[in-house]
Amino acid sequence: MKNSTVRIVRNILDDLWRFLKIMAHNKVGFIGFLGIIGFILLTFVGPYFVPLSMDTQITKIYKPPSAEHILGTDFQGRDIWMQIVHGGKDVLIVAFLTGVISTTIAVTLGSLSAVLSGWFDWIIMWITDIFLTIPNFPLLAVIAVFVKLTNVWALALILSLLAWPSLTRSVRAQVLSLKQRDYVEAARTLDLGIRHIIFSEILPNMMSYIAISLVFSMTSAIYAQVALVFLGLVPFASNNWGVMLSLSWARGALYYKDSLLNIMAPVMAIAFFQLALVWMTRSLEEIFNPRLRTSV
């Protein structure tokens, strides 16, 4: 009994080690991966160590970095580092939800569209074509006026509704090329059914592609989300990178030398998170595509 638990734990550790080794194969990708881990720890574990206090402290307005406030204080005398630690949660959760929802829709519709072809394919392609030409962000801004996007789920849902068309197109293109492969032809001659062909033959072969699409839809979700919050179109609770950006911009934090960090801290947090996501895709490519690993 005890032995088997040990074995399971060891297996998991082995897998984890192998995973890390592959991730580390691509240096840029590994830096991105570490960055993502860092951001996850910062936003989900960090708040336990850095208590949140959003009270105004008039004596501490725009203090430069010091031992007490490593990133200085903002226009109301509140610690900036504390706000960065607490402000990532919404951003990360919305990005992740949007990524998962839109990728799920895109993979389902894109692969069905490629496998079924005919009128279904035709309709889906028309819809994606139309959505691709409507500028996303203005549409989002207009919708945000009518639909109250007050919680992360509503926001993620709206963002996904706008994100799936472009992903669907590329998933369809991938499936179309995979469809021509011999093993899929073989499965079809054996009459194994659409479910089997999609889930056992085609999807496993495009895992890297799906993972990368997920990451890219996360980056565009962050783009749109922070922008909406920045423009004041999405009312969100006080501590959020987008709200920090919006408030510090509106309060003119850029005009004083000591307040520079008030604006640059959220800018850097968002920019580094985006960059880490994009860089991580390089390692993801190698994880899901063994051929890349051996050839390098």
Added chain:
Amino acid sequence: MTEAIHTSNAQRVLPSAPSILKAIYRNFLLRRLLKALFTIFVVITITFFIIRLMPGNPVDIYVQEQINLYSMTYEDALAQASAMFSIRLDQPVLSQYFDYIVALLHGNLGNSYKSVGTPVATMIAKFLPWTLFSVGLSLLISFTLGMGLGMLMAYRRETILDYILSTIGSILSSVPNYLVAMTLVVFLGVQWKLVPLAQMRGSLSPGVEIGFTLKFISDALFHAAFPIATYVLTTVGGWMLTMKSSTVAALEEDYVAVARARGLPDSRIMTSYVGRNAMLPLFTQLAISVGFIVGGSVLIETIFVYQGVGKMLIDSINQRDYPVMQAVFLIITISVILANLLADFLYSWLDPRIRNVGGKGA
């Protein structure tokens, strides 16, 4: 007898309806034109249902406001709202929709809600040229620059130059454009005081007349410099990386090897053989890029206080000026669709293969 000949001739000359449709479908440009028209129609439909049927629609809000504020009768308020949104509100929804489309076809975009009596069309005519100018110019710059640098990277691949440019490209293309815009303002404009930020606000200095003069052109460029720099910086990375990979692919093609074997000069191979073919994937990306830049103008113009349609959209959203909001959204979308159409035409001019294949190329 003559009649019979006539009809049989007519039958032969006039193709039947399905074959006309087929001919349209086969013709790449016609197909694209139809699709563009259909997309515009869909967007008009979406905006109509957003303003009319969504919860909290502006028409109901406006009517309610007029009744509360000016103790108007319901009928009067309705009549005023009808004039503003160019919809006849006493009709059933479907005929309202019909009226709305007819009004739009007559170029009637309604009247502004906040600046009473100003037709929305006049406002758009004032703001749209600046966005078209700044976005168009930056697309041209970043497309050319990206193409050049991408080719350079492909020709010098796996050198230190390629490595540096790739890294810069991947960083630039992954940072959101509004963050780049803010960073430019913070450092160049305020902290280091390298550029006179306050003077650069707006789209033109006061007192400068619009005309084909050096003063006007240089002033317009001066005011657009920051938005253009931002658009170029954030899009050039994508073009570079795409151009590099497609150039590398083109360099391995047989026709390039043959051209080399024929002893053609390198410059000719680079432009007519490699360049022309490597450019094709960039044109398909152009469509998505135009939409993204124009969409991003909403943020960039707000940050730089540049008087274009993007800022107009945000201002109208903040003031809840619904007729303006809806019209600007429509105009933005239509200009993106037209830009896409242009990109398609350029594509078919560059790549004759797709012109008449009938569905296969696209």
